[in-house]
Amino acid sequence: MEPTTHAFPENARKALSDERLQKVLAIAPAGFVNRRKQAADRLPEFEALRDQGRDLKNHVLANLDTYLEAFESKVTEQGGHVHWCRTDQEARDAILGICRAANAKTVTKGKSMVSEEIGINDYLEANGLTPIETDLGEYIIQLRHEPPSHIIAPAFHLSKKDVEGTFRQAHTDLPPDRVLDDPKVLIAEARTVLRRKFQQADVGITGANLMIAETGSTVIVTNEGNGDLTQILPRVHVVIASIEKIVPTLEDAALVLRLLARSATGQEASAYTTFSTGPRRPGDLDGPEEFHVVLLDNGRSALLGTEFQEVLRCIRCGACMNHCPVYGAVGGHAYGWVYPGPIGSVIQPALLGVKEAGHLPNASTFCGRCEAVCPMRIPLPKMMRHWREKEFEEGLQPAAMRKGLGLWAWFARRPALYHAATRMAIRALGALGRGKGRFAALPLAQGWTKHRDMPAPEGKTFQQMWAEQKGKR
Amino acid sequence: MADTSSARAQILGGIRKALGSVEGSEDARKRLAVHPRNLVPARAQLQHADQVELFTRMATEVAATVERLPGLSDVPRAVAEYLAGLNLPAEIRVAPDADLDAIPWDQRPTLTVSKGRARDSDGASVTGAFAGVAETGSLMLLSGTERPTTLNFLPDTHIVVLKRSQVVGTMEDAWDRLRGLGVAGTMPRTVNFITGPSRTGDIEMRIELGAHGPRRLHILLVED
Amino acid sequence: MxxxxxxxxxxxxxxxxxxxxxxxxxxxxxxxxxxxxxxxxxxxxxxxxxxxxxxxxxxxxxxxxxxxxxxxxxxxxxxxxxxxxxxxxxxxxxxxxxxxxxxxxxxxxxxxxxxxxxxxxxxxVLGVTDTGARYDGTITYHDSCSGLRELGVKEQPRRLLASVEGLTLNELPGAEVCCGFGGTFCVKYPDVSNRMVEAKTADIKGTQADTLLAGDMGCLLNMAGKLKREGSAIRVRHVAEVLAGVTDTPPIGEKG
CATH class of the missing domain: 3.40.50 (Rossmann fold)
Structure with missing residues (x-):
């Protein structure tokens, strides 16, 4: 998907004037926030588990080479294959190669953000295959040719009416006069349609919430069960996963799983947590005959040893965006690519470059709510600030902002001059504003006064008044 | 298949360079061998009887149903009554699992029983389980020659026979049990942790059961 | 002694x-x-x-x-x-x-x-429990983000405000959600910032309070500026003014 991240302000304006989207955003994130809080409050050890999760992933990142090699050798030992891919293109080619070798026509897919990152659907389609998303939300947006707007609730921005319209357009073999006014009915229809696809599929592609070095297993966590049907029915199971998803052992998986569902949906555990290890065993009655893991780097290893290393602790739960007031205002599409919200504001500049994605780390008030809920305690505001530093070093910020702040800093470094200059400016501004106590418009402050008044200053600076009083005291 | 060894060398080389690591870490290899436990919540660290209670409570909370039975011989009656109670056909697809051989299906001749992997037409399945995890009310099922995974996902109704002794406190306890089996305890192709029936919140955030997998999960908790 | x-x-x-x-x-x-x-x-x-x-x-x-x-x-x-x-x-x-x-x-x-x-x-630090002030009104309180999440300022202002005679506190739903100020953010992304402060003023009005307090001038200028633009009569002050009983200056954004 072609990023539109550089156009964040326009994307945001569009989102702000989209009434349907605003209606959803007014309700949905709050639902996630409440459920997460209830789940966290219910587990007394939750905060301590977050500390351990952070420490575990730090340990993993410090030993990433060893764990990846151990994982690979276990996968191979069980009869599976590992495909190492430096770039999105290499990953697309690896997957296409596997599909071609399997003579595949139809490919079912479980939900995977990495598969969005590499744009696998378009690529497979362009090469004559039919990829079908099977997560209900993903299926809906695939039919609508839209990208996901949330990493765990991809169709979060749509109403049931929207879904009804989409299904009527897509499922033309069903009676046009059927009643589709209830989510239950919509879900049942998708279930029936997708059952046929599951049966037809030659290859099933899933992501991985975790990979386990100890056993060579990949893990998916779902509620619908679509990921499981995707991987047990076709002849070939392909897992697409990025390198930082690895954990050492089954015990470590247990730790991350306790944090993941609670942070994502507020569940104690998702309905299905599935560990997949190699292809089906001799004598098994079902399961895939081939098992492939496509291991993607795509710029991640380059973050090791930098100020951005900690972002690789992310387990893609979505809690940061659920709690983000900016995401809550504009939704996921405004971020212009695969990963929205605070995590996207840190990752997208890494994957797309600061030139393309520079707006995102700036479009934050640093309110800190994301860091406060991140199960892996990723210091997201700090990392957004690091991106701003990169932009500053490269001179990418708007000239007016740069000059204004530069002038301010020039004075601030010279206290006597600063106090004299501010005294004069405030006297003038105070005199101007005294009549009403505020300004409805102010030169050089249109960004402010477009939407709100500017309260007028009292007319003297505190420093000035304090000095006058001290004389009297 | 495309050769990805040069990508492999470059990715691992880049990581080693960034980490200043030469030949991997002893620390990491030790962690793999020892697989230490992390913090395990106190919730499920209970007497076994209380773990069974907790399992039942947690499973019920996620919309599974739990029925206690005195023995395996009660299973046919319980299955037949459960299906009848929901007006479902008296037909079940059963895992060809030796552990379930002791169930006297012929006591219920009205129940149509067949064994094997699930077919698309199967409405209800009966499987065993490897463990029940009290902390979350999850069932742990292993794939194998006698335990096809399709039974856990394709039918609308999934009935699981769980022996009381199979209830453990936590996922860690379940892994210990699996490891305790020795060679037989190496990871099977598929390990499913199933916590309630299939669900989705993808349309307007309203939770609905039966998205792709079973709409109903019924657990027969059998004394042993 | x-x-x-x-x-x-x-x-x-x-x-x-x-x-x-x-x-x-x-x-x-x-x-x-x-x-x-x-x-x-x-x-x-x-x-x-x-x-x-x-x-x-x-x-x-x-x-x-x-x-x-x-x-x-x-x-x-x-x-x-x-x-x-x-x-x-x-x-x-x-x-x-x-x-x-x-x-x-x-x-x-x-x-x-x-x-x-x-x-x-x-x-x-000083263990103050009562500042001896009086304020006749119903207030609501917004938790400014940095104070709340960087410094753990949450119940201290509420505790001290409870000692102010004549004052009633109506809690603000979403008091911990950012008001949209964010320093240069509010001028760099004015439309997004506006959406955030709009949601905030709607919550403020919903409390039926006659006065809004907070501990940070940036947030106060933002919320006061929006409330005034919307024609609201809600008075906006820094929490220190009420705690100190220094309320002879007109509220933020109002004429003397």
């Missing part, structure tokens, strides 16, 4: 917005501190804490301004700030900003350890 301890010497870090827009808050802070037995001084060598530069990616300028502030406040028992945001900059970010500067790292740590946000200083 309790032994009389020497009065703590407090340096007041006024903050730019209080200095320029609302000196009343500075005087309210001085009154609260003096009433609680402190000796207050206001070093004239102080200017800006450097947060705008820091948050704009200009680390070098932020470091220079940090050094200036550190030097200006050497020698005080405590440094008190009527803002969670500038307070957070000094307490949380100075040590990190100067960690690799051998000449300044320890001085930054030292200042950090002595620096407090005003209300939490009164409540947590």
């Amino acid at each position: 309790a032994e009389k301890r020497p009065a703590p010497r407090v340096g007041l870090f006024v903050t730019c917005l209080v200095d320029l827009f609302r000196p009343t808050v500075g005087f309210a802070a001085v009154k609260l501190l003096e009433d609680a037995g402190c000796t207050v001084e206001v070093p004239s060598a102080q200017t800006c804490c450097g947060q705008p530069a820091f948050n704009s990616g200009d680390r070098k300028t932020a470091q220079e301004l940090a050094r200036n502030t550190i030097a200006a406040f050497e020698g005080f028992d405590y440094v008190v700030v009527p803002s969670g945001s500038c307070g957070g900059q000094i307490k949380k970010h100075y040590p990190e900003l100067l960690a690799e500067d051998p000449a300044w790292a320890a001085r930054a740590q030292h200042l950090s350890a002595r620096t407090y946000e005003l209300v939490s200083f009164l409540a947590d």
Whole structure:
């Protein structure tokens, strides 16, 4: 998907004037926030588990080479294959190669953000295959040719009416006069349609919430069960996963799983947590005959040893965006690519470059709510600030902002001059504003006064008044 | 298949360079061998009887149903009554699992029983389980020659026979049990942790059961 | 009789917005501190804490301004700030900003350890339980982000406000959600910021309070500016004004 991240302000304006989207955003994130809080409050050890999760992933990142090699050798030992891919293109080619070798026509897919990152659907389609998303939300947006707007609730921005319209357009073999006014009915229809696809599929592609070095297993966590049907029915199971998803052992998986569902949906555990290890065993009655893991780097290893290393602790739960007031205002599409919200504001500049994605780390008030809920305690505001530093070093910020702040800093470094200059400016501004106590418009402050008044200053600076009083005291 | 060894060398080389690591870490290899436990919540660290209670409570909370039975011989009656109670056909697809051989299906001749992997037409399945995890009310099922995974996902109704002794406190306890089996305890192709029936919140955030997998999960908790 | 301890010497870090827009808050802070037995001084060598530069990616300028502030406040028992945001900059970010500067790292740590946000200083350090003020009205309180999440300012203002005679507190739903100010954010992304402050003022009006209080001038200017634009009669003040009983200045954004 072609990023539109550089156009964040326009994307945001569009989102702000989209009434349907605003209606959803007014309700949905709050639902996630409440459920997460209830789940966290219910587990007394939750905060301590977050500390351990952070420490575990730090340990993993410090030993990433060893764990990846151990994982690979276990996968191979069980009869599976590992495909190492430096770039999105290499990953697309690896997957296409596997599909071609399997003579595949139809490919079912479980939900995977990495598969969005590499744009696998378009690529497979362009090469004559039919990829079908099977997560209900993903299926809906695939039919609508839209990208996901949330990493765990991809169709979060749509109403049931929207879904009804989409299904009527897509499922033309069903009676046009059927009643589709209830989510239950919509879900049942998708279930029936997708059952046929599951049966037809030659290859099933899933992501991985975790990979386990100890056993060579990949893990998916779902509620619908679509990921499981995707991987047990076709002849070939392909897992697409990025390198930082690895954990050492089954015990470590247990730790991350306790944090993941609670942070994502507020569940104690998702309905299905599935560990997949190699292809089906001799004598098994079902399961895939081939098992492939496509291991993607795509710029991640380059973050090791930098100020951005900690972002690789992310387990893609979505809690940061659920709690983000900016995401809550504009939704996921405004971020212009695969990963929205605070995590996207840190990752997208890494994957797309600061030139393309520079707006995102700036479009934050640093309110800190994301860091406060991140199960892996990723210091997201700090990392957004690091991106701003990169932009500053490269001179990418708007000239007016740069000059204004530069002038301010020039004075601030010279206290006597600063106090004299501010005294004069405030006297003038105070005199101007005294009549009403505020300004409805102010030169050089249109960004402010477009939407709100500017309260007028009292007319003297505190420093000035304090000095006058001290004389009297 | 495309050769990805040069990508492999470059990715691992880049990581080693960034980490200043030469030949991997002893620390990491030790962690793999020892697989230490992390913090395990106190919730499920209970007497076994209380773990069974907790399992039942947690499973019920996620919309599974739990029925206690005195023995395996009660299973046919319980299955037949459960299906009848929901007006479902008296037909079940059963895992060809030796552990379930002791169930006297012929006591219920009205129940149509067949064994094997699930077919698309199967409405209800009966499987065993490897463990029940009290902390979350999850069932742990292993794939194998006698335990096809399709039974856990394709039918609308999934009935699981769980022996009381199979209830453990936590996922860690379940892994210990699996490891305790020795060679037989190496990871099977598929390990499913199933916590309630299939669900989705993808349309307007309203939770609905039966998205792709079973709409109903019924657990027969059998004394042993 | 309790032994009389020497009065703590407090340096007041006024903050730019209080200095320029609302000196009343500075005087309210001085009154609260003096009433609680402190000796207050206001070093004239102080200017800006450097947060705008820091948050704009200009680390070098932020470091220079940090050094200036550190030097200006050497020698005080405590440094008190009527803002969670500038307070957070000094307490949380100075040590990190100067960690690799051998000449300044320890001085930054030292200042950090002595620096407090005003209300939490009164409540947590001085043990003030009642400021002896009176305010006839129903207020609601917004938790400014930096004070809340960087400095843990949450129940201290509520505890002290409860001691104010005549005052009723109606809690603000979503009090912990950002008001959309965010420093330069509000002018860089005015439309997004507007959506956030709109949601905030709607919540504020829903409380039926006649007065909005908070502990940070940035948020207050933002919320007051929006409320006034919307024609609301809700009065907006810094929490220190009400705690100190210094309410003769017109509310923020209103004429005298």
